[in-house]
Amino acid sequence: MTIRRGRGVAAINYPTGMNLGGDPSQALVHSTPTGNFMVTLSSVDLGQGLKQVMAQICAETIGVKTDQVIIDTADTDTGPHCMGTFASRGTHRIGNAVIQAAKEARQVMLEVAAEALEVDAGDLDTDGEGNIHVKGAPQKSISIFDTALMAHFKLGRSISGRGMFLVPRSYPEVETGAMKPSTCYAHACTVAEVDVDDETGEVTVVSVKNVFEIGRALNPKMVEQQLVGGSWMGMSHALYETTEPYYPKRDHAGTDFNEYLMPGPGDIAPTEIVVLERPAADGPYGAKGPGEMCANPQIPALANAIFDAVGVRIDMMPITPERILRALKEQRAAGTH
Amino acid sequence: MAKVPVQFTLNGEEKAEFVDAGATLIKVLRDKLGDTSPKGGCNQGTCGSCSVIIDGELRLSCLTLAETCNGADILTTGGLARDGVLHPLQRAFMDEFAAQCGFCTPGMIMAAKALLDSNPKPTREDVIDALSGNICRCTGYEPIIRAVLTAARSNSQNAA
Numbered sequence: 001m002t003i004r005r006g007r008g009v010a011a012i013n014y015p016t017g018m019n020l021g022g023d024p025s026q027a028l029v030h031s032t033p034t035g036n037f038m039v040t041l042s043s044v045d046l047g048q049g050l051k052q053v054m055a056q057i058c059a060e061t062i063g064v065k066t067d068q069v070i071i072d073t074a075d076t077d078t079g080p081h082c083m084g085t086f087a088s089r090g091t092h093r094i095g096n097a098v099i100q101a102a103k104e105a106r107q108v109m110l111e112v113a114a115e116a117l118e119v120d121a122g123d124l125d126t127d128g129e130g131n132i133h134v135k136g137a138p139q140k141s142i143s144i145f146d147t148a149l150m151a152h153f154k155l156g157r158s159i160s161g162r163g164m165f166l167v168p169r170s171y172p173e174v175e176t177g178a179m180k181p182s183t184c185y186a187h188a189c190t191v192a193e194v195d196v197d198d199e200t201g202e203v204t205v206v207s208v209k210n211v212f213e214i215g216r217a218l219n220p221k222m223v224e225q226q227l228v229g230g231s232w233m234g235m236s237h238a239l240y241e242t243t244e245p246y247y248p249k250r251d252h253a254g255t256d257f258n259e260y261l262m263p264g265p266g267d268i269a270p271t272e273i274v275v276l277e278r279p280a281a282d283g284p285y286g287a288k289g290p291g292e293m294c295a296n297p298q299i300p301a302l303a304n305a306i307f308d309a310v311g312v313r314i315d316m317m318p319i320t321p322e323r324i325l326r327a328l329k330e331q332r333a334a335g336t337h
Numbered sequence: 338m339a340k341v342p343v344q345f346t347l348n349g350e351e352k353a354e355f356v357d358a359g360a361t362l363i364k365v366l367r368d369k370l371g372d373t374s375p376k377g378g379c380n381q382g383t384c385g386s387c388s389v390i391i392d393g394e395l396r397l398s399c400l401t402l403a404e405t406c407n408g409a410d411i412l413t414t415g416g417l418a419r420d421g422v423l424h425p426l427q428r429a430f431m432d433e434f435a436a437q438c439g440f441c442t443p444g445m446i447m448a449a450k451a452l453l454d455s456n457p458k459p460t461r462e463d464v465i466d467a468l469s470g471n472i473c474r475c476t477g478y479e480p481i482i483r484a485v486l487t488a489a490r491s492n493s494q495n496a497a
Contacts, residue, residue: 047438047475225434225480232477257383257472265468265478 001199005206006309010300011189014293015182016215016280017089023167025089026080027097029058029105030160035130035148037062037069037105042079043094048291049222050090056218057095057284061102062109063126064144088186088289091218095284096165104161109144112151112159116142184280186288187213190234190297196309198328201321203239203306205269208298213276215288220275227273227294234298236263239318345409347372348416356403363387363398366413374415374443378472385471388444388451389413395451414443417450425495426450429488430481437475444471449485459489 017023028040039058045051055069062069073079082094107121113132114121117140125135126144133141151157172179193206210231217223240261245252254260279286299317307313312327340355347370356365363380366372366389375398378384382400389398390412417424423431426446436442445468452459452467459467464485473481 047436049437221434225437225476228479229437229475229477232479256381257379258381262472262474264472265465265482268478271477271479 001197003195003197004309005193005195006305006307007191007193008301008304008306008308009189009191010297010304011187012293012297012300013185013187014088014289014296016087016092016184016186016283016289017167017182018087019167019170019179019181022169023083023089023093025082025093025097025165027054027094027101027163028080028160029062029098029101029163030158031105031109031148031151033148033152035064035068035144035146037064037102039069039071039098039101040079041071041073041094041098042076042082043073043090044076044085045073046085048085048090048226049219050085050094052222053091053218054094054098057098058102060285061099062106063128063132064130065128068130068144088291088293090289090291091287092184092280092283092289093165093167095218095287096282097163099163099284100165101161101163104163105159106161108151108157108159108161109147112155112157113142113147115155116147116150183282184215184288186215186290186293187276188293188297190231190301192235192298192301192305194302194305194309196306196324198310201324201328203302203319203321203324205235205239205302207270207272208235208301209272209274210294210297211274211276212290212294213278214290214293215280215283216277216286217275218285218287223275223290224273226290227275228271230291230294231271231273231298232263232268233295235269235302237295237317238299238302239263239320240267242318245320341404343403343407345406345411347411348413354403358404360403361399362389362396362401362403362406362411365403366398366411372413372415374413376440376443378440378444383472384441384444385448386441386444388447388471390447390451390454393451393454395448412447412450414446417446424450425491426453426485426488429484429491433480433484433487435476435480435484441471441473445473445481449488452485453489453492457489457492459485461486 031037051071054071055066058069059066110121110124119134123134124132126132130144131141151159170180189211191209195204240263280288314323338357341358343356344353354369363375376386378386380399382397387398391409426449448468448471464482
């Protein structure tokens with residue numbers, strides 16, 4: 001029996017969103033009478049932090065603090081249309097819709113403030129602290145609180161905006177098959193190290209080192225959270241998880257958490273994360289979608305590391321001890337190693 | 338079906354209920370007493386999201402019959418914050434970004450509390466061992482392990 005160390009590398013690019021028949025998301029923004037801003041969406045926060053990031057995007061665009069923004073994702077029956085939070089599209093598609101809605105709301109807000117201050121709306125700016133002032137003359141100002149009251153009670157205006165982001169359907173060219181399924185791509189590279197026991201086929205992941213290029217990290221701590229969880233998930237896809245271990249036969253398919261194998265807290269590998277930011281031209285403040293992308297490069301990197309360690313190519317996931325042992329047996333029978 | 342009288346303490350409050358014979362504790366906590374902090378993930382004792390502490394021991398409320406809890410002292414994540422102040426474990430889970438969807442979090446926190454109650458200065462291996470009955474789909478466990486170690490450190494600083 002020998003424990004063999006191997007190292008593998010893999011790089012991927014991964015689309016932000018998808019394109020089946022056009023990929024739309026919409027958003028509505030309106031101010032409350034006291035100058036807080038409500039963003040209405042149909043987009044679900046599954047725990048990835050959509051509400052937080054949309055509040056940041058809206059606040060940045062209107063020029064208020066994040067805690068002055070309320071995100072309502074209550075109801076897909078009644079809210080603005082959203083394709084959903086999947087395909088790593090949430091931040092990019094919904095974020096762009098929120099920017100457009102917030103820009104329109106900001107314009108109305110500045111028009112109301114202009115009326116109050118008797119200046120041109122084009123000369124006004126926000127200070128990010130809840131006030132609107134004349135550019136170059138900060139003493140000539142009005143609070144957003146008073147601006148909203150004035151809109152509601154004196155001018156009868158709604159400080160609101162509509163946002164729409166649509167990636168139009170892309171048809172493949174007949175001759176070449178070329179198409180544009182997405183507008184921007186996130187990238188990643190992983191180097192994985194493994195120890196493979198050539199008698200039992202067991203793989204111990206020694207380390208997983210990842211570099212992720214994600215456009216811009218709008219909330220760096222939440223991005224890190226996604227990437228750490230995603231890296232673990234990639235390792236899990238590579239080595240543990242399957243609903244169909246002997247597909248197409250249903251034999252030994254797990255039916256519950258007892259039988260469905262996932263790495264637990266004792267099976268995790270030392271993991272490193274590096275974030276590179278190259279803002280996407282069409283991303284909301286440069287952001288791309290890190291969600292699904294971050295769980296992909298570990299899979300080929302681990303397959304390559306196993307090849308490096310024991311010289312067998314496993315082309316079925318997950319790479320179980322059984323598959324490694326069967327491949328080693330074939331390798332010995334062929335006398336190639 | 339015949340009802341069974343049960344009396345126990347839940348997060349310091351006396352509770353008395355008539356429950357169905359054979360009703361699980363999680364069902365009584367959630368449906369009768371309105372404490373929805375224990376989550377029913379698998380309802381067969383394999384995921385840990387329903388974990389509660391009964392008389393100082395970590396237990397799975399989906400496999401515990403409510404009628405066996407007569408006179409017991411039961412703690413859930415729902416009772417950890419006092420007067421609006423988060424428990425050090427809850428604070429540490431927030432600070433370390435140890436929750437994403439949050440479904441496993443109440444069970445993780447109770448497993449961690451049971452550990453820290455009996456072993457205030459755990460090693461990383463102690464933490465991994467204590468959490469090994471709890472499944473998380475989102476975080477990759479590392480932030481949760483860090484949060485428990487952070488809470489242990491802040492506890493020992495407060496005690497010192």
